[in-house]
Amino acid sequence: xxxxxxxxxEEWLQKWEMGNIGFHKEEGHPLLQKYLDxxxxxxxxxxxxxxxxxxxxxMKWLADMGHSxxxxxxxxxxxxxxxxxxSLPYCEEPVPETSGAKMFQSTTGNISLYCCSIYDLSSxxxxxxxxxxxxxxxxxxxxCDRQRYANLxxxxxxxxxxxxxxxxxxxxxxxxxPPFYVPESEIKSLxx
Ligand code: SAH
Numbered sequence: 001x002x003x004x005x006x007x008x009x010e011e012w013l014q015k016w017e018m019g020n021i022g023f024h025k026e027e028g029h030p031l032l033q034k035y036l037d038x039x040x041x042x043x044x045x046x047x048x049x050x051x052x053x054x055x056x057x058x059m060k061w062l063a064d065m066g067h068s069x070x071x072x073x074x075x076x077x078x079x080x081x082x083x084x085x086x087s088l089p090y091c092e093e094p095v096p097e098t099s100g101a102k103m104f105q106s107t108t109g110n111i112s113l114y115c116c117s118i119y120d121l122s123s124x125x126x127x128x129x130x131x132x133x134x135x136x137x138x139x140x141x142x143x144c145d146r147q148r149y150a151n152l153x154x155x156x157x158x159x160x161x162x163x164x165x166x167x168x169x170x171x172x173x174x175x176x177x178p179p180f181y182v183p184e185s186e187i188k189s190l191x192x
Contacts, residue, residue, distance in 0.1 A: 002172045002180065003143040009074050009117065016075040023136050023179070024054055028061050031166055032133060039131045039162050046130040049156060051118055051149075052137035055082035062133075063110045070129070072114040072121055079104050079113045097125050119148065123156055132156075132163035138187075139167055139179035146182070150190035 015021060032039075040046065046067045050059050053071030055078045063069045073079050083090045088106045095101035101116030114121060132153065141149045157163065165187070172181040 002176060005176060005180070006142045006144065007140075007178060013075050013077075016077045021054070023140075024056075026057070028058055029135055029166070032058050032061075032135070032164065035164055039133070039164050041160075041162055043130065047127070048131045048133060049126075049129040050133055050137075051153065052140050053082075053113065054078050054136065055085065056133075056135070057086075058133055058135070059111055059113075060086050060088075063106075068110045068112070070112045070114070070126060072116065072118045072126075074115070074117055076102070076115050079115050082113065095125065097122075118152065119145075121152070121156075126156065128158040128161075129156055130158060130161050132161065132165075134163065135166040136179065138165060139177075139182060141180075143180055146186070146190060154191070 039048070044066055048062050048067050048069055050056060050069060050071035053059060053073045054075075055073075056071070059069040059071055059082070082088075083104065083106070088108075088111065090104050090106050090111075093103050093105065095103050095114065095116065098116055098120045101114060101120055103112055103114050105112045114126065134153075138146070138149065153163075167182050167187070168179045170181055175181075
């Protein structure tokens with residue numbers, strides 16, 4: 001059953017090593033452009049969270065607009081490629097609360113990428129966010145971890161935050177995922 005499928009962190013690291021990253025897009029996502037006003041809601045200088053960020057160029061895009069981008073990604077290769085492909089100098093620091101985790105921050109300070117599992121983060125480490133761009137994140141989470149993921153996301157957003165979530169629709173009997181098919185009814189029950 002598709003709902004029992006598990007993709008391990010090791011398998012994700014291998015995808016990066018093999019260059020098996022068809023999910024990465026060189027162009028900014030058209031739905032972020034389309035719904036940018038919903039995300040920003042007239043506000044400036046927001047803290048935007050990018051769960052399971054890969055090397056998504058939308059992080060650079062929002063940082064260039066004056067917001068700060070915070071991502072989490074288990075692959076160190078992905079994080080390093082992000083900074084090198086945008087020629088952004090960065091520094092690397094340990095995350096005191098989480099052994100093994102590293103935080104890579106642009107020297108300008110407005111892009112911070114945590115290299116660890118998202119489940120190692122909490123609001124005491126990363127604070128609260130004004131907005132979330134979830135593309136390739138909920139749909140990449142193992143179905144058995146969805147509730148945990150949703151609870152964590154809810155704990156990381158502030159009261160007046162806006163979150164954009166991109167999902168994919170397909171016949172789950174024909175493709176095993178990821179990206180996993182997450183029915184709208186499940187999104188409603190996860191996030192209310
Ligand atoms: N959001 C990105 C990447 C989507 S693919 C984009 O739009 O391009 C999903 C990414 O999540 C992969 O890069 C994978 O390495 C990472 N990942 C998978 N499980 C994770 C976890 N538990 N914590 C952090 N990152 C994870």
